[in-house]
Amino acid sequence: MTTDVTGDPTQPHTESEDLGWEINIPGHPARKDSPEYQKSRARMNQIVEGLEDPFYGPEPVEDHHGGALWLKDDDGWFMVRNLAGIEWSAQFCADPAKVDLLRRNARRLYALCPDAVQELGIRELLDTEITDAAGVQRWTDSICNASVPLPHAVHSAALPAGGGVHHYPSPVTEIVFFKRDDFQLWVTDQGGHDVAVAPVAARGSQDGRVQVLYAPEQSTLRPRLDEAQAGGNVLLLDADHPVARAAFARQYAEDSPTARAGRTDSG
Numbered sequence: 001m002t003t004d005v006t007g008d009p010t011q012p013h014t015e016s017e018d019l020g021w022e023i024n025i026p027g028h029p030a031r032k033d034s035p036e037y038q039k040s041r042a043r044m045n046q047i048v049e050g051l052e053d054p055f056y057g058p059e060p061v062e063d064h065h066g067g068a069l070w071l072k073d074d075d076g077w078f079m080v081r082n083l084a085g086i087e088w089s090a091q092f093c094a095d096p097a098k099v100d101l102l103r104r105n106a107r108r109l110y111a112l113c114p115d116a117v118q119e120l121g122i123r124e125l126l127d128t129e130i131t132d133a134a135g136v137q138r139w140t141d142s143i144c145n146a147s148v149p150l151p152h153a154v155h156s157a158a159l160p161a162g163g164g165v166h167h168y169p170s171p172v173t174e175i176v177f178f179k180r181d182d183f184q185l186w187v188t189d190q191g192g193h194d195v196a197v198a199p200v201a202a203r204g205s206q207d208g209r210v211q212v213l214y215a216p217e218q219s220t221l222r223p224r225l226d227e228a229q230a231g232g233n234v235l236l237l238d239a240d241h242p243v244a245r246a247a248f249a250r251q252y253a254e255d256s257p258t259a260r261a262g263r264t265d266s267g
Contacts, residue, residue: 040146051076060151067145068145069109069144083102086139086140094136103139122144159186183247187243190220197210200236209244210241212236
């Protein structure tokens with residue numbers, strides 16, 4: 001995967017990758033790490049180093065502007081997320097009044113955890129109304145927004161290296177945090193394109209169908225997915241479809257007579 005930014009960042013320009021997308025970006029100052037961001041990143045790293053968390057740790061992790069709110073109780077630090085996270089470039093279209101709603105939401109939550117407020121040093125940040133671009137920028141790079149620690153594979157990687165949130169829809173990418181290890185979220189269609197699928201029934205139901213959650217423009221499944229969604233429906237693939245079989249391949253292998261014979265719980 002390669003990334004190409006064309007043009008002066010202070011002027012309207014485009015950004016694209018070899019995944020086949022291109023978006024228009026309003027003109028903005030050239031990006032550099034603000035003092036607020038450097039501070040929040042360092043604090044996030046300190047917190048993550050002490051975590052034994054299958055979701056967000058351990059290092060190395062990347063810093064996602066995803067609306068992080070770090071709290072602390074008797075068991076230590078843990079993270080919840082605000083109603084929305086503000087990506088760095090998204091601050092330039094942000095309405096200060098709406099961003100202030102995020103601040104107020106965070107302040108209400110932190111009222112329940114005053115010790116965390118003191119340790120993070122965010123009392124003044126939480127109490128200062130956001131009314132202009134400077135306030136938006138400060139909030140965007142603060143530890144109350146910019147400090148969701150994600151592994152590269154689920155943050156900025158593109159398939160096949162990983163399904164990062166910067167390339168694929170969050171409702172799909174976040175499945176990786178809670179899915180069973182023997183179900184394959186991302187599978188390759190018959191044209192060699194990566195698509196995301198989910199089961200349609202509970203484990204043990206013997207229902208091998210899958211629902212297509214995401215398919216790139218190049219996939220032959222994409223027109224069928226668009227048509228289904230336009231009609232308010234979902235796209236289901238039969239159990240014998242190659243994509244469905246690939247998604248359940250590990251489960252099929254583990255449930256084979258040979259595998260069952262080797263398990264102590266067989267029979």
